[in-house]
Amino acid sequence: xxxxxxxxxxxxxxxxxxxxxxxxxxxxxxxxxxxxxxxxxxxxxxxxxxxxxxxxxxxxxxxxxxxxxxxxxxxxxxxxxxxxxxxxxxxxxxxxxxxxxxxxxxxxxxxxxxxxxxxxxxxxxxxxxxxxxxxxxxxxxxxxxxxxxxxxxxxxxxxxxxxxxxxxxxxxxxxxxxxxxxxxxxxxxxxxxxxxxxxxxxxxxxxxxxxxxxxxxxxxxxxxxxxxxxxxxxxxxxxxxxxxxxxxxxxxxxxxxxxxxxxxxxxxxxxxxxxxxxxxxxxxxxxxxxxxxxxxxxxxxxxxxxxx
Amino acid sequence: xxxxxxxxxxxxxxxxxxxxxxxxxxxxxxxxxxxxxxxxxxxxxxxxxxxxxxxxxxxxxxxxxxxxxxxxxxxxxxxxxxxxxxxxxxxxxxxxxxxxxxxxxxxxxxxxxxxxxxxxxxxxxxxxxxxxxxxxxxxxxxxxxxxxxxxxxxxxxxxxxxxxxxxxxxxxxxxxxxxxxxxxxxxxxxxxxxxxxxxxxxxxxxxxxxxxxxxxxxxxxxxxxxxxxxxxxxxxxxxxxxxxxxxxxxxxxxxxxxxxxxxxxxxxxxxxxxxxxxxxxxxxxxxxxxxxxxxxxxxxxxxxxxxxxxxxxxxxxxxxxxxxxxxxxxxxxxxxxxxxxxxxxxxxxxxxxxxxxxxxxxxxxxxxxxxxxxxxxxxx
Numbered sequence: 001x002x003x004x005x006x007x008x009x010x011x012x013x014x015x016x017x018x019x020x021x022x023x024x025x026x027x028x029x030x031x032x033x034x035x036x037x038x039x040x041x042x043x044x045x046x047x048x049x050x051x052x053x054x055x056x057x058x059x060x061x062x063x064x065x066x067x068x069x070x071x072x073x074x075x076x077x078x079x080x081x082x083x084x085x086x087x088x089x090x091x092x093x094x095x096x097x098x099x100x101x102x103x104x105x106x107x108x109x110x111x112x113x114x115x116x117x118x119x120x121x122x123x124x125x126x127x128x129x130x131x132x133x134x135x136x137x138x139x140x141x142x143x144x145x146x147x148x149x150x151x152x153x154x155x156x157x158x159x160x161x162x163x164x165x166x167x168x169x170x171x172x173x174x175x176x177x178x179x180x181x182x183x184x185x186x187x188x189x190x191x192x193x194x195x196x197x198x199x200x201x202x203x204x205x206x207x208x209x210x211x212x213x214x215x216x217x218x219x220x221x222x223x224x225x226x227x228x229x230x231x232x233x234x235x236x237x238x239x240x241x242x243x244x245x246x247x248x249x250x251x252x253x254x255x256x257x258x259x260x261x262x263x264x265x266x267x268x269x270x271x272x273x274x275x276x277x278x279x280x281x282x283x284x285x286x287x288x289x290x291x292x293x294x295x296x297x298x299x300x301x302x303x304x305x306x307x308x
Numbered sequence: 309x310x311x312x313x314x315x316x317x318x319x320x321x322x323x324x325x326x327x328x329x330x331x332x333x334x335x336x337x338x339x340x341x342x343x344x345x346x347x348x349x350x351x352x353x354x355x356x357x358x359x360x361x362x363x364x365x366x367x368x369x370x371x372x373x374x375x376x377x378x379x380x381x382x383x384x385x386x387x388x389x390x391x392x393x394x395x396x397x398x399x400x401x402x403x404x405x406x407x408x409x410x411x412x413x414x415x416x417x418x419x420x421x422x423x424x425x426x427x428x429x430x431x432x433x434x435x436x437x438x439x440x441x442x443x444x445x446x447x448x449x450x451x452x453x454x455x456x457x458x459x460x461x462x463x464x465x466x467x468x469x470x471x472x473x474x475x476x477x478x479x480x481x482x483x484x485x486x487x488x489x490x491x492x493x494x495x496x497x498x499x500x501x502x503x504x505x506x507x508x509x510x511x512x513x514x515x516x517x518x519x520x521x522x523x524x525x526x527x528x529x530x531x532x533x534x535x536x537x538x539x540x541x542x543x544x545x546x547x548x549x550x551x552x553x554x555x556x557x558x559x560x561x562x563x564x565x566x567x568x569x570x571x572x573x574x575x576x577x578x579x580x581x582x583x584x585x586x587x588x589x590x591x592x593x594x595x596x597x598x599x600x601x602x603x604x605x606x607x608x609x610x611x612x613x614x615x616x617x618x619x620x621x622x623x624x625x626x627x628x629x630x631x632x633x634x635x636x637x638x639x640x641x642x643x644x645x646x647x648x649x650x651x652x653x654x655x656x657x658x659x660x661x662x663x664x665x666x667x668x669x670x671x672x673x674x675x676x677x678x679x680x681x682x683x684x685x686x687x688x
Contacts, residue, residue, distance in 0.1 A: 014678045020669040036668035043672055047679055201662060260626060268620065270613025271629035277654075280630055284655035288662070 007053055008069035016073060023262050025137050026077040027130040033070055037063060075120070085136055085181075086113055091174035097167045098224030111220035116181060118188065118219075124195075125187035128202070131259030132180040132251075138263055140254040141176040145169055147302045154294050158246035165247070172247070175227055179251035182223075182231035185216050197235060203290050204235045237290025249292045253282065253299065256289065275308035276300065318450075321365060325447040328358040332440050333589060339582035342575070345556045349410060352556075356403040362395035362443075387445070387468070394442040401436035409557035437585060438479050441592050445471055448596060454604055456612035463607060467599045471592050478588060500531050522568070533560055534571040545573075610637055614646045621654060625667040628654055 012033070015021075021032045037044065045059040054062045086109060095105045119125040135141070148155045149169045159165050165172055186196040186204055189212060197204040204212075209232045216228055226245075233241075233248035234255065257278050265274055272280070279300040286293040302308075331354045338348045369391060373382035382388040445468055454460045485492075507525065511518045523543040526532040533551075535543040559578065563570045614631040621627050631646035638647070 011678075014675065015670060018670055018674050020671070020674070032668045032670060036670040039668060040672055268613070268617050268629060270609065270632055271617040272632045274629065277628055277630040280650065281628060281654050281658050284651060285658055288659050 004054060004065055005069060008065045009073065011048075011053075012066060012069045012073055016070075016077075023264060025130075025134050026074045026081060027126065027133055028260075028262075030070060030074045031127065031130055034067070037066060078120070081133075081137060082113070082116065085133070089136060089139070090177050090181075091170050094167055094171040094174040094178075094227070095222075095224055097171055098226050104222045107222040108220070108224070111222055112178060112181060115185060115188075115216065115219055119184050122187055122192070124190065124192065125184045128184035128187055129181075131255045131257070131261075132183050134261050135180050135251075135254040135258035136177045138258060138261060140258055140261075141173045141180070141250065143308070144250075144254075144299060144302055145173050145176070147306070148298070151298070151302075153298055155246065155250070155298050158249075158292075158295070163246045175230060176247050176250050176254070178223075178227050179230040179234055179247050180255055182216070182228070183234045183251055183255055185231060186212050186235050188212065189215055201237075201289050202235065203237045203240075206236065206241060209233060209236060238292045239287060239290055246295075249295055252289075253291055253295060256282070256291075273303065273307050275303035279303055322447070322450050324358065324361055325443055325450070328362070328440075328443055329447065331355060331358060332443070333586070336582040336585045336589065339575075339578050340586065342554060342579075344553050345559075346553075348556060352403070352406055352410065356399075356407045359395065359399040359403040362391070363399045366391040366395040390442050390445050390468075393439050394446060397436055397439055402440075406558060412557075438475055438482070438588065441475050441588055442471070444592050444596060454608060454612070456608065456616060458615075459604065459607050459612040462611075463599055463604045466603070467596055470595055470599070474588075474592065474595070500529060503529075519568075522570075526570070531573050531576070532570060533573045536569045536571075538567040609634070610640065611642055614642055618646060618649045618653075621649065621657070625661065627667075628658060630654060 015033050015036065016029060021029050024032060041059060041063075045062070048054055048062050049057060049059070054065065057065070090109075092105045092109055095108045116129070119129050146169070148159075159172060165175070167175075186208070189208075190196050195202065196208060212232050213228055216223075216232070220228065230245050230247040230251065233244045234251040236244050236248070238244045238249050238252075257275070261274070267273060271277070279296055282289065282291055283293060283296045283300060285291075286296055331351060335348075335351050335355055337343075338351055366388070369382060370379060370388065373379045373386075373388070379388075383392070448464065448467060454463065507522060511522075519537060519542060522535055526535050526543045526545075530545075532543075533545050534541060555575075559573070559575050561572050561574055563572060614633075617629060617631040621629065621631075630650040631643075633643045633646050633650070637643050
């Protein structure tokens with residue numbers, strides 16, 4: 001390791017050890033640090049260009065060195081989280097329900113893990129993966145599905161009668177979680193810096209979705225069709241395309257919600273709870289993001305009841 | 309160094325205010341419960357010491373404010389008027405005269421014609437003590453009871469207003485009572501004392517019958533403590549030990565004519581005054597507690613908290629918590645504004661920030677020691 005890399009690692013290590021971001025997932029920490037570096041470049045650049053750090057380097061070069069060190073550290077840390085998600089959090093039983101191939105579960109898990117590894121190598125996909133991963137890691141689907149199944153209201157109807165999922169709540173949760181993890185696959189067909197969907201919302205068109213499905217199908221032959229479609233369609237607007245599955249719609253909402261989710265966040269006195277606030281805003285912006293407003297209404301009601 | 313000294317002095321002032329409140333309470337309680345004179349004397353000396361301390365404090369603050377050209381600001385904006393009201397008048401009209409009485413060792417010897425004047429002076433002294441209650445406000449200004457400066461100022465102002473109005477109305481009404489004869493305990497007492505005084509003044513006490521009448525009269529008037537004829541005590545309600553143990557200079561007065569002197573008990577008046585003072589004290593403490601613990605939180609919930617949330621939402625990138633709107637208060641201007649913030653501003657902000665990262669929780673200060681440490685190591 002060169003001296004510069006050592007300095008960059010020490011600098012990044014110092015930021016990662018900050019208690020203010022301890023509660024986040026590694027990818028959220030990465031996003032926090034990138035945001036910090038960009039927001040404070042004016043103050044950081046003169047200091048980091050001094051003799052003690054990276055003399056004779058431009059800020060762009062320094063940023064590149066720091067980001068490499070950061071991603072390297074995050075990748076190391078992330079492996080433990082991914083192991084936990086793939087081996088303990090995710091429920092893969094839905095694979096057996098969706099295909100008759102009993103050996104498919106392990107193969108499917110390995111294929112999804114490989115695709116996730118590929119996504120993490122692409123900065124754009126990495127950013128898109130942040131919310132999805134946080135939603136899975138913090139158990140958004142599990143928290144809400146418990147209430148959705150006890151209420152047996154709109155979302156339950158959409159899952160069981162419209163999408164016709166003949167599986168239990170835990171399997172549906174697994175399907176939603178895998179949809180979340182694979183939602184960023186739409187970035188696999190883009191070049192760096194290119195946006196696969198609309199500016200801001202990131203919504204994609206059906207034709208592009210079909211291309212993605214075909215592309216990923218080759219990489220994950222054991223992944224149930226239902227799960228792949230659910231993951232890719234989670235990037236489409238429900239308002240424009242009514243066929244978007246209920247699991248996709250849920251994945252779309254949970255992914256967006258979890259992007260900046262921080263467990264145990266301190267709520268100001270006089271403010272609504274974080275989930276309730278987010279869902280209320282999402283209800284106002286459902287057209288912009290292509291969310292299913294009735295789903296948002298039900299999730300809002302659950303969040304309000306539970307003070308989430 | 310100077311700041312440190314000022315901080316130490318401010319702490320001493322806070323401690324003194326707390327102690328003086330305890331002292332004020334004990335002073336009235338000791339009067340009401342007829343504590344022994346040595347105990348009450350210690351409490352009264354304490355009162356004088358505190359009045360002297362707060363007078364010096366006020367004069368120092370005023371002096372430094374004056375030489376800094378901000379005397380007016382100190383008096384009117386920084387509650388200097390409370391410092392004044394709760395110091396100099398008390399020293400001059402309450403604890404000062406009492407200290408002189410304690411130092412000279414007895415009540416003033418007066419002629420009959422001066423009984424009325426004496427009662428007025430005693431009453432004025434007692435009324436001046438009401439101003440002590442303003443000291444509760446002095447401690448109030450040191451309490452940081454809300455995170456919001458607006459809540460702090462509003463609660464502080466309304467509390468000051470309520471307590472000041474209460475104290476000044478009581479003070480003014482009592483002063484009127486000094487100059488206008490109104491029926492009450494004071495007037496009853498005065499009439500009784502005057503009756504004895506006139507008897508002493510007008511009758512020929514050299515006559516045996518009159519002296520015996522005076523003794524019989526004294527036996528039936530509980531205000532009369534002792535009747536002395538020259539060196540001889542004609543009548544005494546209590547023993548000498550009792551007088552020594554329970555009577556101080558402000559507890560009696562002495563009316564004399566020729567060789568005959570009558571000692572009059574002022575304790576019933578003092579007890580009534582102490583009972584009133586305690587009631588006022590408790591009323592003020594309860595008023596302040598009410599503003600602090602009921603009105604303060606109410607103000608926070610209905611005004612400052614939603615404004616704080618909206619202010620953060622407008623200034624901080626990524627802050628998207630809604631202002632909570634209580635159903636019953638939805639029609640309030642603040643909550644109508646909060647509703648617009650929740651329903652229009654936040655969604656618009658969310659759309660404009662779509663795809664952007666949230667603001668980092670990291671701060672440049674978190675890195676300062678790391679950067680300084682590096683710089684230090686390299687310079688070595």
